[in-house]
Amino acid sequence: MTAQEFRDGRFVRQANRFTDKITADGSSGYPAESGRYRLYVSYACPWAHRTLIVRHLLRLHDVIGVTVADPIRDERGWRFPKDDPVTGSRFLSQLYVASDSSYEGRYTVPCLWDTRTRRLVTNDFPQITLTMETEFSAYHSADAPDLYPEELRPEIDEINEVIFHNVNNGVYKAGFARSQQAYEEAFDALFATLDELERRLATRRYLLGDRITEADVRLFPTLVRFDSVYHGHFKCNLRRLVDYPNLWAYTRDLYQQPSFHETTNFDHIKRHYYLTHPHLNPTGIVPKGPALDWTAPTGRDQLAPHETTEPGAGEAARAAEAVAAAEAAAAEASRT
Numbered sequence: 001m002t003a004q005e006f007r008d009g010r011f012v013r014q015a016n017r018f019t020d021k022i023t024a025d026g027s028s029g030y031p032a033e034s035g036r037y038r039l040y041v042s043y044a045c046p047w048a049h050r051t052l053i054v055r056h057l058l059r060l061h062d063v064i065g066v067t068v069a070d071p072i073r074d075e076r077g078w079r080f081p082k083d084d085p086v087t088g089s090r091f092l093s094q095l096y097v098a099s100d101s102s103y104e105g106r107y108t109v110p111c112l113w114d115t116r117t118r119r120l121v122t123n124d125f126p127q128i129t130l131t132m133e134t135e136f137s138a139y140h141s142a143d144a145p146d147l148y149p150e151e152l153r154p155e156i157d158e159i160n161e162v163i164f165h166n167v168n169n170g171v172y173k174a175g176f177a178r179s180q181q182a183y184e185e186a187f188d189a190l191f192a193t194l195d196e197l198e199r200r201l202a203t204r205r206y207l208l209g210d211r212i213t214e215a216d217v218r219l220f221p222t223l224v225r226f227d228s229v230y231h232g233h234f235k236c237n238l239r240r241l242v243d244y245p246n247l248w249a250y251t252r253d254l255y256q257q258p259s260f261h262e263t264t265n266f267d268h269i270k271r272h273y274y275l276t277h278p279h280l281n282p283t284g285i286v287p288k289g290p291a292l293d294w295t296a297p298t299g300r301d302q303l304a305p306h307e308t309t310e311p312g313a314g315e316a317a318r319a320a321e322a323v324a325a326a327e328a329a330a331a332e333a334s335r336t
């Protein structure tokens, strides 16, 4: 297995080796079928977390089974707590090598395994959620949200691109930087983007307005880990998530929905990051804090519906009222 790659002290993410596509019509050779594909994840991994959220939101539990790896990895990579019921493997690496005996990259989650051909179809993490949203639509529950609606795709793709580089991967670029300059570049881009998102979320409940989309599913796993891991362990410490009133309320609003909190495992997240990067945390001590009240009311369901233009004074005032109402409710709740 090759080590992480760096260029001029900058962390460079490896290219995804397995990029075949599952399609509704089967034209790719991998038809979307119930029970055929297995998803491999870690609760610790933000890229895998998204696939779990989407699987939950679309109620694909019975359609795509999942195997969860132990949060702690050694040099052999991700390990399953017991032999994987589908492949009989103990390590994720066995799936990679079975699919390509010359594979030399890192064995990453999330990935999808085809039980029919007994090989990995994809470890292309952005594609996995899109595939579940579009190619598996025949299997979605009747009340499932459309996370990637046709008319919003250009806007979703555009914001995802910025969020990927500056936020999702930005925290890794800061945390894994091997030069001061690389760290500062990532740090500055990260907080400039968080500032922009803070403004955007002043008048919109979700990134694209009043409905959850793929863009929220991509942002949430980074934000939910922010104060527990990235702020300290990855040195992303200009501000904490809780210092951004809108971003913090937005993250809580999502967390309070079952698809988000049932897939968030702080124990796995904290043990994974603090115990598997010994160069960043040589003592292996896992911090006990921070204390975060994920249950505090948010008032965000009061925000105006989707606005595509800059908010006017009316919306800003309504948003301020909603925030004030939420704060009053939170104060009331903390008294009882």
Ligand SMILES: N[C@@H](CCC(=O)N[C@@H](CS)C(=O)NCC(=O)O)C(=O)O
Residues within 6 Å of the ligand: 013, 014, 015, 016, 044, 045, 046, 047, 077, 106, 107, 108, 109, 110, 123, 124, 125
């Ligand atoms: N497939 C992507 C993203 C997925 C990813 O980075 N997953 C991490 C966990 S968050 C992983 O499985 N890493 C295994 C390793 O580095 O050995 C990549 O290779 O960069």
